[in-house]
Amino acid sequence: MKLLNYKDIEKMSGADLASKLQELKFSLIKANVTANKANAKTKEIKRAIARIHTFKASHKEAAK
DSSP states (O other): OOOOOOOHHSSSHHHHHHHHHHHHHHHHHHHHHHHTTOOOOHHHHHHHHHHHHHHHHHHHHHHO
C-alpha cells in the first residue's frame, strides 16, 4: 500500500507539500530510531519523500 499517491500530491498546495515533507522526514527519523531498520515502513516513507521531491522538480522545470 502506498503511503502517498502521486494523485494526492498533485492536489496539494505548496504549503501542504512542505508540511507533508517535514512530517515524512520526522517519521523517517522516528522509524530509524527503532531497532528494526529493515522495516518496510521505512522504505515506503523514503519512497513518499522521493515522490514529493520528484513532483517539485518536475513542476519547477515546467514553469521555466
